[in-house]
Each structure stands twice: as structure tokens, then as C-alpha cells.
Amino acid sequence: MRSTFLLLATVIAGCSSARGADRQGQAVAETFKEPPVVASSAGVLRISLTPRMSTVTVAGRQATLMAYDGLYAPPTLRVRRGDTIRLRLTNALNEPTNFHAHGLTVSPRGNSDNIFLHVAPGQMQDYEIRLPANHPPGLYWYHPHPHGFSDEQTRNGMSGALIVDGLLDPFPTLRHLPERLLLLKDLQIRDGRVAITHIGENTIRTINGMVNPVIVLRPGETQLWRIGNVGGDLYYLLTLDGHRFQVVARDGNRRARLTTLDTLRLSPGARVEVLVTAGSPGVYLLRTGDIDTGPAGNKYKGAVMATVRVEGSPVSPVVLPPALLPVEDLRGKVTNRRTIVLSESNDGNTFFIGGKTFDMNRTDIRVKLGAIEEWTIRNEADELHTFHIHQGPYQLIEINGVAQPADDHRDIVDVPIKGEVKVIIPFTNPLIVGRFVFHCHILSHEDKGMMATIEVTP
Numbered sequence: 001m002r003s004t005f006l007l008l009a010t011v012i013a014g015c016s017s018a019r020g021a022d023r024q025g026q027a028v029a030e031t032f033k034e035p036p037v038v039a040s041s042a043g044v045l046r047i048s049l050t051p052r053m054s055t056v057t058v059a060g061r062q063a064t065l066m067a068y069d070g071l072y073a074p075p076t077l078r079v080r081r082g083d084t085i086r087l088r089l090t091n092a093l094n095e096p097t098n099f100h101a102h103g104l105t106v107s108p109r110g111n112s113d114n115i116f117l118h119v120a121p122g123q124m125q126d127y128e129i130r131l132p133a134n135h136p137p138g139l140y141w142y143h144p145h146p147h148g149f150s151d152e153q154t155r156n157g158m159s160g161a162l163i164v165d166g167l168l169d170p171f172p173t174l175r176h177l178p179e180r181l182l183l184l185k186d187l188q189i190r191d192g193r194v195a196i197t198h199i200g201e202n203t204i205r206t207i208n209g210m211v212n213p214v215i216v217l218r219p220g221e222t223q224l225w226r227i228g229n230v231g232g233d234l235y236y237l238l239t240l241d242g243h244r245f246q247v248v249a250r251d252g253n254r255r256a257r258l259t260t261l262d263t264l265r266l267s268p269g270a271r272v273e274v275l276v277t278a279g280s281p282g283v284y285l286l287r288t289g290d291i292d293t294g295p296a297g298n299k300y301k302g303a304v305m306a307t308v309r310v311e312g313s314p315v316s317p318v319v320l321p322p323a324l325l326p327v328e329d330l331r332g333k334v335t336n337r338r339t340i341v342l343s344e345s346n347d348g349n350t351f352f353i354g355g356k357t358f359d360m361n362r363t364d365i366r367v368k369l370g371a372i373e374e375w376t377i378r379n380e381a382d383e384l385h386t387f388h389i390h391q392g393p394y395q396l397i398e399i400n401g402v403a404q405p406a407d408d409h410r411d412i413v414d415v416p417i418k419g420e421v422k423v424i425i426p427f428t429n430p431l432i433v434g435r436f437v438f439h440c441h442i443l444s445h446e447d448k449g450m451m452a453t454i455e456v457t458p
């Protein structure tokens, strides 16, 4: 019990003060920093990752957890369009793992972004993931995807960023803006390990592995913040006191225009890239709000995520472009329609798509390359689920019958309780021929069955 109270005290101290006098360690109120970067060179990104049990310090507490190379915030992979990622994954865990590049439009076959490939304990696997020359630039991420282990490994901290460079390149006034990466990850520590605990209680929420880091901007300065929810199961509802966000991209896909929002909602797995323009000198808190995912879901309290200090000499404002670049509208191009039903057992322990739990040997949907399909995703449960499909984004066209603006594509959407969304998925890129999956990105749901297979044939 005592350790639980100490943990709470640590978190509260971290939340209440930017420079917080934390008795237990230095993780609270650190100066903002980002994970190490491994960038491509001459078109190739080479990296080795070794997931293993590691003892790390998070929020001033030691925890023994599964981590890539002992890092709770593992390297950011930074590539350009057309590059190849050559990854050597050495599994030093005592359970299977693998590597998934979330959101990338790349091949699902062989040793590319193939989640059916499992790497057994003690085994090594070389991956080769080729990005097409026209791949959308933006924030993607990587995490393990072996069915039954995805949630646990991701919640332990096995997730990092994958940035395809060039998001702001077409816009002369924006392309040299300073940028920051904010990876949101939650942790529940019990007895020095990551607990499989009820979401909410004793949850430590981190940015790049830090609790309440201090981010400094100059008055009037505009920065590009790339924000990703790379945890397993939690939602974030971000606000920054006295400021608004101008959304450039969602899930690594640039929008047709900047949209100003007070609140950024990040479902598990979602990313958003925003411009933040600092106001007058002062201290402002970046907060996440209270979340309620429904009667059969979870409720958890908000928290302070970071402290933003605006100080120093003012910067003259950036001229924002009136529009970004056009985004393809897939409405009117649909070749086929389907309905996908998400549901769960009454005890909340088994999760279904189309009434079935996941079977990697069963092919649930077959699609011919070239198809553009409209899927109605219906949620019959008493809690939120999300819809994510591998090998590329889709266009969201309706939420509960309400038409949505055709100004972005994305790869994560919430499906309302007892409600539905309509999306249009293009199966048009020859690269995605093969078998892959779609699933709820609340990873505990995915591991308990809410995933299905799809095969795109030539």
C-alpha cells in the first residue's frame, strides 16, 4: 500500500508544479527532450532493435519492463519518401514479438510490414520496408503486433515514432518552423512492474517518457508539434491554456487546410500535427481532460501533461498559407459497400468483429486491387471502439449519419457507442497486395479478439 501512496504523491507533485519539488527523482519537471533519432542516409535507414526486460526510471520510479534496447522512449526513425528501412529485430524477451509500422502504405508481405510474421524468443528477424516515392509525409509510429501480446508489449513502452520527412516542405513560410515531437504514453507500475490494472487508477501519463516536462517558446513563436498517442489503451483530450491548435495533419496525412481547434482528441494510435503559436509571456499548462469511454468502458481523470513557458524576446508572426494542398475526395468513386459490426461479450472479456474473434488462419474479407470500398462500421457495444486498418489511410465520410468534411484522410476513428461511422477505403496501391488486418486500436480489445483479416489480390 505504501508504495502506491508514494506513487500517487509523485504524480501529484509532478502535476502541480512545473519545477515541482519531487522527493523521489528527476523524472518530474525535466526540461523537455525528445527520444534519440536514427535517420536514413542515402535512401536507407539501418537500425537494430533488441526488445528485452529492462529496468528504467519513469516518473522518478524504477520499473522493470519490456523495452527496446532498454529505452522507455526508443529511437525515432526518420526517413524520406522512397527510402528503405532495414531493421534487425532481435527478440530477447521470453515471448513472441514482431514489428509493425503503423499507418505506412507499404507491402504487408514477406519481411515487410507483415504482422503475421512472429519472432520467437531468442530469434532474430531482418525486416525490409520500402516506402514509395509518393508516400504521405508525416508522423507514423511503430509497435509490436503479435496477437495476444500487442497490448502488454506496447503498454510496457515498446512504441516509438516514425517520421516521414517533408510535411511542411511545400509551404515556404512554414517549412523551417522549429518542430517538437510529443509522444504520449501511459504507465501503471505495481511492485516494480507494469501492472495489468484497471485503467485510470495510479496511471502515470508521460510525454517522451517524462512527467510534466517544461516546453519553452518565445512570444509569438510558431512551432510544429507532432503529437502521437503511442500507448496501448488510453485516450487523450489535449488543451493548452490560453492557446489553440492549428491542425496541419492527422494520422500522418496532411489536411487540405489548417483547422483551428481548442481540444485535440487522440484515440489510441492516433496522431495529430499542429501549429502552436505562443501568446504573451507566461506559464501555460498542456492538459489532458477527463475521459469516459462508456458504461462498459473506462472512466479516468485528466492530468497535466506538460508546462509551457513563454519567455524571451518576441518573434514576428509567421504568415500562414490560406490553404494547404488538395486532398483526394473518394466520394463518387466507390466500387463496393460492406458493413462491419463490432461487438463484445456481456462479461466484457471477448471482443468480436462480425460475431467472430480473430483467427490469423481465416481470411475474412477478400478485395480485388483497384477497389474503392465504403465500409459502414457499426458499434453494438456499450463502450467506444476504434477502427484502424493497416497499409494505409481512409476517408471518414459520416459519423452517425452526419456528413463529414472531405478535407483529410486518417487511419484511426472512434466508432460511437451503439452508433456507426462510414469510411471509404482505397485498395488501389499495388504495394498493398497481400494479407493484412483491421482492428480496434484499444489494444486490449484487439488482443481479446477484435481483429480480422483482409486479403487484397491482384
Ligand SMILES: [Cu+2]
Pocket (backbone or CB within 6 Å): 384, 385, 386, 440, 441, 442, 445, 446, 450
Ligand atoms: Cu475496442
